[in-house]
Amino acid sequence: MTTTYADGRAVISGLSDTDINQIFDCGQCFRFDPSPRGGIEGIAGGHYAHFTQNAPDTLEIECERDDIPFWTRFLSLDVDYSAVKADISSRFGGDTIAAAIKAGAGIRILRQDAWETLISFIISQNNNIPRIKKLIAALSERCGERLGDELYAFPTPKAVCDLGEDGLFALKTGFRAGYIFDCASRVLDGRLDLEAAAKLDTPALLAKLCEVRGIGPKVASCAALFGFNRTEAFPIDVWVKRVLAKYYPDGLDIAKLGAYAGIAQQYLFYYERYNVK
């Protein structure tokens, strides 16, 4: 993998197992969308980037020069996904996981901000992806830092807390308003110390996250997987339940799926959710 930078654009070549359309459209993030001028654009970590991929092994990132390490890490470009796939395949067996890996061959699990994933997946509960995106965009526009024309950073815990439960409800978050407020309050006053939480082992992390009102096993698992880089976390939502019932009627021992269970889960989710056969 080699990176060059010129004219506000990083060009990363020598890639494998990478497809930005799959990465940004597999339900793991909610602030990246197709750009009117082609490619995919969005905001993370308070920075805007625009991605284009004209070849399987080459990615162009329009971003600040100083942000290249951030985006490289964000995209998990340092992770050897051929090894990940081999490990998953050796543990699952069967045609289903092979087909799912093939269907989502370019998926990479993003390393997102823990706080952002917590709020995003609280919003996701009993909701659909387009509306989740709308609500997060509305929240960011309402109280996130303005980065440019129509561009807003994801808001800080304090900014969300200052909105109050009423302000959050006014954004049409519905019954989730109180959940979002509780989470923001806890992060703000230190009852939920995200830096300390990041040092816990995964079971302890999940238990800690579940102290927040409105965070249960599924939301906690998504935050752990997408926001704390816990690739062994295995979120079970309606789609994954569907996959498990359909292809693994005799049950699947998730504990035996190893360090990349969460990545396997993402292949399966993508396979079933987007009906990629």
Place this chain on the structure above:
DNA sequence: GGCCAGGAGTAAA
């Protein structure tokens, strides 16, 4: 107009 959406809290059995 009922059903569903990357669920979780609550009460009841």
Place this chain on the structure above:
DNA sequence: TTTACTCATGGC
């Protein structure tokens, strides 16, 4: 320990 109901909202 599971099961049924409820929670706002919007697309279909």
